[in-house]
Amino acid sequence: EAQVTQNPRYLITVTGKKLTVTCSQNMNHEYMSWYRQDPGLGLRQIYYSMNVEVTDKGDVPEGYKVSRKEKRNFPLILESPSPNQTSLYFCASSFQGAISTDTQYFGPGTRLTVL
Amino acid sequence: AQSVAQPEDQVNVAEGNPLTVKCTYSVSGNPYLFWYVQYPNRGLQFLLKYITGDNLVKGSYGFEAEFNKSQTSFHLKKPSALVSDSALYFCAVRAAFYGQNFVFGPGTRLSVLP
Numbered sequence: 574e575a576q577v578t579q580n581p582r583y584l585i586t587v588t589g590k591k592l593t594v595t596c597s598q599n600m601n602h603e604y605m606s607w608y609r610q611d612p613g614l615g616l617r618q619i620y621y622s623m624n625v626e627v628t629d630k631g632d633v634p635e636g637y638k639v640s641r642k643e644k645r646n647f648p649l650i651l652e653s654p655s656p657n658q659t660s661l662y663f664c665a666s667s668f669q670g671a672i673s674t675d676t677q678y679f680g681p682g683t684r685l686t687v688l
Numbered sequence: 689a690q691s692v693a694q695p696e697d698q699v700n701v702a703e704g705n706p707l708t709v710k711c712t713y714s715v716s717g718n719p720y721l722f723w724y725v726q727y728p729n730r731g732l733q734f735l736l737k738y739i740t741g742d743n744l745v746k747g748s749y750g751f752e753a754e755f756n757k758s759q760t761s762f763h764l765k766k767p768s769a770l771v772s773d774s775a776l777y778f779c780a781v782r783a784a785f786y787g788q789n790f791v792f793g794p795g796t797r798l799s800v801l802p
Contacts, residue, residue: 606790613697615778615794616732631789663731665790676722677780677790679731 577680596664605647609660692793709764711779721762722780
């Protein structure tokens with residue numbers, strides 16, 4: 574089954590304790606992205622990756638890191654989480670050809686609470 | 689820069705009535721336009737997209753959307769709303785050339801009343 578998986582689905586942590594949210598896709602997609610969803614703000618892009626070893630900042634990258642060492646995986650790293658990073662996080666992937674029109678596929682979301 | 693506006697935070701409609709969820713966009717060049725739906729405690733599900741061709745696009749669950757280039761709009765419509773359509777709807781845009789990102793609107797909450 575084609576899917577994007579995220580782990581963990583729920584996480585409660587404390588300020589300053591490093592954490593990683595994993596994202597994996599099995600569709601051989603080049604493009605992967607992380608979003609955060611906050612009430613009234615919709616989805617805001619944190620980081621994206623056009624392919625392996627190619628990453629770039631989205632609209633709200635501060636406080637986050639990513640890596641893309643393999644095509645299927647795109648982990649999101651919070652080195653020192655703060656309460657303002659409490660949010661619902663989504664990973665997404667899609668093909669990204671020269672004339673790609675493909676849709677983004679989303680993971681189920683990770684609800685993070687930073688105390 | 690790309691942007692998407694969804695001017696209504698909330699849309700209420702009676703079951704069986706037609707519904708419209710509005711979306712306007714700004715992008716350099718031609719747009720690719722998308723609608724997604726999010727049910728409570730779920731991820732985003734793809735509904736439909738406009739890439740090129742016919743301005744009226746049909747998608748999942750009886751939804752359709754009309755691309756209007758002059759008004760830079762891509763409103764989502766359904767002829768007869770169901771209570772089960774109640775959800776959060778997101779419009780998204782990306783420019784039609786390589787390397788461009790998706791930009792999402794803030795979302796519109798649709799409530800279909802029985």
